[in-house]
Each structure stands twice: as structure tokens, then as C-alpha cells.
Amino acid sequence: MNLTLKIWRQKDKATPGKFETYKADDISPDMSFLEMLDVVSERAQQNGQEPCAFDHDCREGICGMCSLVINGVPHGPEAATTTCQLHMRKFKDGDVIVIEPWRAAAFPVLRDLVVDRSAFDRIQQKGGFVSINTGGTPDGNALPISKKEADLAMDAASCIGCGACVAACKNASAMLFVAAKVSQYAHLPQGQAERSRRVLAMMEQHDAEGFGSCTNFGECEAVCPKEISVRVIAEMNRDYLRATLVGTDA
Amino acid sequence: MEDGISPPAPGVGKVVSRVHGSTIGQKAVMAVSGILLIAFSFGHMVGHLQMFLGAEKYNAYAHFLQSMGPIKWAIRFGLLGLAGLHIFSAAQLTMRNNAARPIAYANNKWLAASLGAKTMRVSGGIVLFFILYHLLHFTVLLVGTAGFSGENTFPLSQTRLLNGVAVPVFVDNVFQRMVVSFQNPALALGYVAGVGLLSLHLSHGIQSALQTLGALNSTYRPFFKKVGPALAGLLFAGFAVVPLAVLAHVIDLPK
Ligand code: HEM
Ligand code: SF4
Numbered sequence: 173m174n175l176t177l178k179i180w181r182q183k184d185k186a187t188p189g190k191f192e193t194y195k196a197d198d199i200s201p202d203m204s205f206l207e208m209l210d211v212v213s214e215r216a217q218q219n220g221q222e223p224c225a226f227d228h229d230c231r232e233g234i235c236g237m238c239s240l241v242i243n244g245v246p247h248g249p250e251a252a253t254t255t256c257q258l259h260m261r262k263f264k265d266g267d268v269i270v271i272e273p274w275r276a277a278a279f280p281v282l283r284d285l286v287v288d289r290s291a292f293d294r295i296q297q298k299g300g301f302v303s304i305n306t307g308g309t310p311d312g313n314a315l316p317i318s319k320k321e322a323d324l325a326m327d328a329a330s331c332i333g334c335g336a337c338v339a340a341c342k343n344a345s346a347m348l349f350v351a352a353k354v355s356q357y358a359h360l361p362q363g364q365a366e367r368s369r370r371v372l373a374m375m376e377q378h379d380a381e382g383f384g385s386c387t388n389f390g391e392c393e394a395v396c397p398k399e400i401s402v403r404v405i406a407e408m409n410r411d412y413l414r415a416t417l418v419g420t421d422a
Numbered sequence: 423m424e425d426g427i428s429p430p431a432p433g434v435g436k437v438v439s440r441v442h443g444s445t446i447g448q449k450a451v452m453a454v455s456g457i458l459l460i461a462f463s464f465g466h467m468v469g470h471l472q473m474f475l476g477a478e479k480y481n482a483y484a485h486f487l488q489s490m491g492p493i494k495w496a497i498r499f500g501l502l503g504l505a506g507l508h509i510f511s512a513a514q515l516t517m518r519n520n521a522a523r524p525i526a527y528a529n530n531k532w533l534a535a536s537l538g539a540k541t542m543r544v545s546g547g548i549v550l551f552f553i554l555y556h557l558l559h560f561t562v563l564l565v566g567t568a569g570f571s572g573e574n575t576f577p578l579s580q581t582r583l584l585n586g587v588a589v590p591v592f593v594d595n596v597f598q599r600m601v602v603s604f605q606n607p608a609l610a611l612g613y614v615a616g617v618g619l620l621s622l623h624l625s626h627g628i629q630s631a632l633q634t635l636g637a638l639n640s641t642y643r644p645f646f647k648k649v650g651p652a653l654a655g656l657l658f659a660g661f662a663v664v665p666l667a668v669l670a671h672v673i674d675l676p677k
């Protein structure tokens with residue numbers, strides 16, 4: 173297939189970027205989106221042009237490194253799929269594809285399509301963990317957890333920290349990400365001791381990083397490659413308000 | 423709980439600074455003020471529907487509200503305070519949200535938001551002007567008052583004794599003001615448009631407020647995504663039917 177790509181090019185954080193148009197000819201529909209970009213980059217390099225920078229790592233939908241807003245949708249047109257798992261057969265011959273970076277004040281562009289997502293790391297460092305001093309490995313099934321609670325925790329824990337929720341949110345809010353990280357522990361006995369402190373500290377960092385606030389549009393849920401539901405946001409709001417009004421360990 | 427073992431719950435100052443100083447806190451202020459304003463709106467709507475019961479009943483009801491004295495003023499200031507908090511938080515969050523995405527997408531797609539959701543700021547802003555006009559019109563009696571003079575008191579059938587003689591109780595003729603106003607098609611249709619926008623605001627607002635307060639889960643959310651807009655539609659119908667009935671002369675001045 174032959175495609176036209178409009179790719180955001182930006183030298184560094186400080187320099188304003190702009191779109192540049194590239195021809196992508198003879199693309200196999202079996203290629204992944206990133207393989208297509210590899211081919212385009214390689215050809216650019218052969219012609220002495222600077223290849224375009226984009227993030228990627230595992231290329232199997234589990235690491236959360238790949239990004240790209242493709243024709244206005246983070247991770248492209250296929251639901252519940254990361255960019256690395258998106259295939260070119262989802263596009264038509266002759267398509268014009270607009271490729272932009274995640275756009276948020278809290279995710280500054282480092283180069284071309286690569287953004288700095290370390291704001292997520294700083295939020296995680298504020299409480300996205302359970303502090304337990306190590307000891308002997310506990311026996312399996314020593315702590316009873318109902319199937320329902322375990323499922324809710326596991327669903328939240330499937331967040332790969334890609335940031336598509338921020339990219340899709342009209343307010344560049346990271347509520348879905350933070351709520352997933354809060355919810356995964358809120359459903360487990362191990363998470364209870366630090367429950368109030370965790371939600372307050374992580375949200376404080378979220379706000380300090382300059383992410384927007386949630387308007388409950390549900391755009392994040394629609395693009396999340398791991399199908400994290402906005403029910404985690406309701407849970408986090410409840411925990412946050414409870415911790416604010418009556419929390420004792422904060 | 424002050425049991426001497428757990429540290430005390432956060433004090434009032436800390437709660438206020440956490441609510442005011444956080445996005446979730448400010449959203450909660452919007453949601454709580456919004457829900458209380460909705461509760462008032464439903465009461466107000468039921469009040470208006472008494473227009474269908476005629477001048478006697480409606481004026482007696484209006485007189486009852488007017489005679490509440492300090493309670494009336496408490497409610498008025500309470501409503502103003504709620505509206506103030508709602509608008510203040512809306513403005514602050516909107517500025518924050520605009521700053522959170524300094525460079526817009528060239529290709530900006532919407533995948534999930536409803537029309538009501540997309541237009542929250544516009545509908546809220548216009549509703550503010552509608553409410554201000556409404557207050558200047560019917561409460562302060564400053565604008566749109568053509569026809570308000572003249573027969574402006576109404577004798578209730580209820581009587582009181584004056585020097586041993588039974589005389590009717592004269593009350594403010596609010597019924598007449600309503601009818602005269604809504605016989606003007608511009609005022610009537612403007613009013614319908616105003617409550618239409620309020621209803622659009624609430625078609626997203628009701629379920630959004632519940633989500634903000636953490637009241638929804640995977641079962642309730644789909645439910646309130648339907649019930650929220652339905653309640654908003656009910657409010658629209660209840661408010662809009664009065665001016666439309668006046669225009670159609672279903673409600674008219676007593677002959
Ligand atoms: C007077 C002018 C008004 C303005 C400027 C206004 C503005 C707004 C805005 C911008 C939002 C969305 C905020 C966000 O999600 O971050 C909102 C939400 C809301 N508004 Fe209003 N509004 C107004 C009047 C009203 C009235 C009269 C009611 C109720 C009768 C109301 C009920 C609500 C509710 C329930 C929400 C949802 C709160 C939430 O998402 O948690 N608003 N308003
Ligand atoms: S919630 Fe979904 S979209 Fe957001 S960071 Fe996690 S996996 Fe990515």
C-alpha cells in the first residue's frame with residue numbers, strides 16, 4: 173500500500189515543532205505501525221535525511237513505551253490495542269495519516285514524537301507501592317481474597333503506564349492512570365494500611381505536575397489499550413474524599 | 423475518631439485547604455453545589471406547575487414563600503453562595519485544564535463524550551446570563567416589566583377581620599406577572615431556550631456529579647448515564663410547559 177504521512181517533527185524541548193509530509197510507498201499490510209515507521213525512517217536515512225524519533229520497546233503490547241496519536245486517536249484506530257500491535261491492514265491504500273506526539277504540558281516533547289513521561293514515575297514514587305519490610309515468603313492463600321476483589325485489583329493492575337489516557341483526555345488529566353494505580357491496592361488487604369496516605373500523596377503529585385482535572389467525559393477509557401474502566405476514577409474519588417474528610421493516617 | 427490510639431482526623435483548616443487546593447476537591451465542590459442547585463430546581467419546577475391550578479392557588483403559594491421572612495433570605499443567600507462556589511470552581515478548573523494542553527492537536531477526535539458533556543462550559547455560561555436576567559425580571563422587577571403595573575394585588579378568598587369586619591387578604595399578584603410576561607413570545611421562548619440549555623448542562627452534569635463523588639460503579643454508571651439525561655429532560659418539560667401553556671392561552675388571566 174502507498175500512504176502519505178504527516179509527522180510532527182521537533183528538534184528538542186525548546187524548539188517549536190511542525191508537521192512534515194512523507195511518502196510511505198510499498199508498505200505491506202502485514203507490517204505493524206512501528207515497522208512501517210522503521211521502513212520510512214530507514215529510507216529517510218538512506219536519502220541522507222534525519223530519521224524521525226519515536227518511542228518503542230517490547231513491541232508486544234506490554235511495556236507501555238510506544239505512543240503516537242494517529243489520526244486524532246492515541247494508539248490509533250483499533251480499540252484496546254497499543255501502537256506496536258496495530259497493523260497496517262487497518263488502513264487503506266492512499267490514506268493520509270497524521271501522527272502527533274502525546275500533547276500535555278506535563279509530557280514535554282523531547283524530540284519529534286518522543287515525550288517525557290517521567291511525571292508518571294514521580295507520581296508512582298509518592299505511593300504507588302506497598303511498603304512491607306521483607307521477611308519469609310508468605311504461604312499462598314494465607315490471606316483470603318475473594319475472586320471478585322482479586323479480579324478488580326488485577327483489572328486495575330493491567331495498566332502499562334503508557335499515558336494514552338492523558339493524550340486522549342480533553343483536559344490532559346492523568347486521572348485514569350493514577351486511579352488504576354490506586355485501585356489495584358485498594359482491593360487488596362496489603363494495600364489497606366497506606367490507603368488514605370497513598371491516594372492523597374499521589375493526587376498531590378498529579379496536580380503538581382500540571383495535569384488537568386477530570387470532567388468525566390470517558391475519552392480515556394475509550395483509548396486505554398488495557399481497557400481500564402473509569403470505575404477506578406469513581407473509586408479513587410471516593411477514597412480521596414474519605415481520606416480528606418475523615419482520614420486518620422494522612 | 424478520637425480513641426487516643428489513632429491520630430485525630432484532619433482539622434477543618436486542613437480539610438478546607440485540601441478541598442480548595444486539589445482538583446478532586448474542587449470537582450467535589452462543583453458536584454455538591456450542582457446537586458443542591460438541582461434539588462432546588464426540582465422544587466422550583468413543582469412550584470411553577472401550580473400555575474395550572476389558577477391565580478388563587480398560585481398567589482397563595484407565592485405569598486406563603488414571601489412570608490417566610492428570615493428563612494426566605496437564608497435560602498436566597500444559600501443559593502447565591504452555591505452558584506458562586508459552582509462558578510468559581512468551574513472557572514478555576516477550566517483555566518487549569520486549558521493550561522494542561524498548551525499545544526492543541528491538529529487532529530482532535532471525540533470518542534465518548536456526549537453533546538451535553540462537550541458543551542458544559544458554553545451551556546453553563548449562557549445559563550448564568552439566563553439566571554441573572556430571570557432574577558432581574560421576576561425578583562428585582564427591573565427588566566421586562568411591561569404590564570406589571572395596574573392590577574397588582576390579588577384578593578384571596580381567605581379573609582381576615584378588620585375592625586370586626588371580614589375583609590379579603592390582599593397578596594402580591596405574581597400570577598398576573600407571570601402570565602403578562604409569558605404572553606410576550608420573546609420572553610416565553612427565551613425562557614424555554616434557557617431551561618433547554620440548563621437541561622443540556624444537566625444531561626451530563628447529573629451522572630458526572632455522581633461519578634465525581636464516587637457514587638458510581640460498573641453497575642450504577644450505565645444506569646445513571648440513562649437516568650441523568652432523563653431527569654434533565656423531566657426538568658425541561660416541567661419548566662417549559664408553563665410559558666408554552668401561557669402562549670397557548672391554556673393558562674390565562676381570570677376573566
Ligand atoms: C450559573 C452558571 C453555571 C456555570 C458557569 C456552570 C458551569 C459548569 C461547568 C464548566 C461544569 C463542568 C466542570 C467540570 O467538569 O470541570 C459544570 C458542571 C456541573 N454543573 Fe454547572 N454551571 C452553572 C450552573 C449550573 C446549575 C444552575 C446547575 C444545577 C441546577 C448546575 C449543575 C452542574 C452539575 C451537577 C455539574 C457536574 C459536576 C461534576 O461534574 O462533578 N450548573 N458546571
Ligand atoms: S490507564 Fe490505560 S491509557 Fe492510561 S496509562 Fe494505564 S494503560 Fe495507558
Ligand code: FES
Nearest residue numbers: 231235236238256
Ligand atoms: S512497545 Fe511495548 S507496549 Fe508497545
